[in-house]
Amino acid sequence: MTTPGPVQAAxxxxxxxxxxxxxxxxxxxxxxxxxxxxxxxxxxRLGKAAGSGETHFSVTIVSAAFEGQCxxxxxxxxxxxxxxxxxxxxxxxxxxxxxPAQAG
Amino acid sequence: MTDIHATIDGxxxxxxxxxxxxxxxxxxMCGFSGTVVRILDHIGVEFADVNVLASEEIRxxxxxxxxxxxxxxxxxxxxxxxxxxxxxxxxxxxxxxxVLAEKGVxxxx
Numbered sequence: 594m595t596t597p598g599p600v601q602a603a604x605x606x607x608x609x610x611x612x613x614x615x616x617x618x619x620x621x622x623x624x625x626x627x628x629x630x631x632x633x634x635x636x637x638r639l640g641k642a643a644g645s646g647e648t649h650f651s652v653t654i655v656s657a658a659f660e661g662q663c664x665x666x667x668x669x670x671x672x673x674x675x676x677x678x679x680x681x682x683x684x685x686x687x688x689x690x691x692x693p694a695q696a697g
Numbered sequence: 698m699t700d701i702h703a704t705i706d707g708x709x710x711x712x713x714x715x716x717x718x719x720x721x722x723x724x725x726m727c728g729f730s731g732t733v734v735r736i737l738d739h740i741g742v743e744f745a746d747v748n749v750l751a752s753e754e755i756r757x758x759x760x761x762x763x764x765x766x767x768x769x770x771x772x773x774x775x776x777x778x779x780x781x782x783x784x785x786x787x788x789x790x791x792x793x794x795x796v797l798a799e800k801g802v803x804x805x806x
Contacts, residue, residue: 664783672766679766688782
């Protein structure tokens with residue numbers, strides 16, 4: 594278990610504030626994307642080595658805030674909460690948004 | 698309406714199914730875009746592919762048009778369906794085929 598980096602920590606704080614999630618899992622997938630051209634170009638723009646981390650994330654959120662929202666609306670809400678990260682260090686974000694009822 | 702907005706409007710209304718993606722359907726340049734191509738091919742729906750890497754104007758324009766910050770983006774009959782996660786989930790539940798059928802999009806088997 595590695596310590597989350599500053600980007601992941603900021604994402605967690607913002608998502609907790611916005612959604613009061615019952616469950617929040619954030620996984621850094623950056624190493625799996627180190628090989629492709631887009632990831633390399635993105636890392637170069639940030640002055641980092643490709644695959645050095647904190648560019649590609651998977652996030653699973655279970656929150657009552659998603660009740661009554663379609664999938665598009667849920668993801669838009671998450672994107673809005675993480676607008677700074679998406680405009681900056683985060684190149685890709687894979688999202689799973691569930692209500693507590695859906696999560697079982 | 699700006700030029701790029703009108704251009705995108707034309708693309709999503711003149712084609713039944715449009716995928717804004719990185720690379721082309723033949724050669725996706727990103728795993729998420731490639732996933733959506735494979736799903737559309739698998740269910741046998743014809744679609745227009747728009748390579749956002751070929752035009753910075755479209756790359757930014759489609760994000761503004763959809764109010765959606767990531768690529769790929771799938772449109773059916775002018776309506777925004779979602780990105781890779783949503784398309785994959787809709788495929789797995791069978792909802793994607795239902796939506797296509799409801800909107801009258803033919804599937805070539």
